[in-house]
Amino acid sequence: MSNRPMTADLQRVVVIGPGEVGRRLMRALATAGVQANPVTRDIGWEAIAGSGAAPILVCVREEALPAVFDRLGGVDPDRLVLVQNGWIRPLLGGWESASRALIWFTSKGEFFRELRPSLFGGTLAGPLVAALHRGGLDVAAVGDPEFRAAEAEKMGFNCVVGLPLAVHGVSLAEYLDQWTDEAHALFDESTTVCARALGVDPAPGWWHEFRRAVAPIGWVRAASAKALKFRNGAVLRLADDFGIGVPVTARLLAAAGYRPDEP
């Protein structure tokens, strides 16, 4: 029997990190009749060795990825699907051939809302999307150029729905209403820099699509800005590399006390 990751109908997946995203994906897979084995920090790791070529959905946060990669040493990278939406490319190393997802739903406790179709790219995108769609999620599989453009676009979301809310102490709706110009500039800085890093062109409609998509989550607040290294901090670092200015990003990061060397 081949030990390559399966590309036909899924029967079984492993889900590392059954938190907000992981549990929603597991629920949809279960609805679709796919067996999903959860793996937490402490339990389930032995199932990976015994799971043949079953895809492994890595649903931990960005900052936990290096520890998970260490524990997965020796596993075929083509079995992995990474769902982190932050700037994780510098972490990938030998795992670059992993499939990836850009999650466009918001899950927080009881709240669950799909804002746009979640996008999957890579060799496992097709079978996963088929199963998740059967399980009731709004998902689509896209090719590499589309995925890279969508990744740059999602960084606009990541950089606006977080840092500036913490700095100004407002909800997303209040921020977009009262600091519209700053929000738009921050979105443009983030998407422009990431699009350049990914070799794609930002589309003129991204900002308006973002405004439309986030309307149901205007209540979101950020008590503190999290994972900045993978969001606005990554934009600042890339902009420095390109020798271009990102003044709104730099000002907001400084206001949050961000240090570029923070772990």
Ligand SMILES: NC(=O)c1ccc[n+]([C@@H]2O[C@H](COP(=O)([O-])OP(=O)(O)OC[C@H]3O[C@@H](n4cnc5c(N)ncnc54)[C@H](OP(=O)(O)O)[C@@H]3O)[C@@H](O)[C@H]2O)c1
């Ligand atoms: N939530 C959303 O609506 C949403 C939307 C779009 C994108 N995302 C992205 O999805 C990713 C996951 O976010 P989330 O909201 O699902 O986070 P989460 O609720 O904190 O879930 C992360 C899970 O990973 C587990 N974990 C951490 N380190 C681990 C390790 N070494 N081994 C095994 N499990 C480990 C955590 O367990 P512990 O509880 O023990 O820490 C937790 O169950 C993030 O990159 C986020 O940006 C989330």
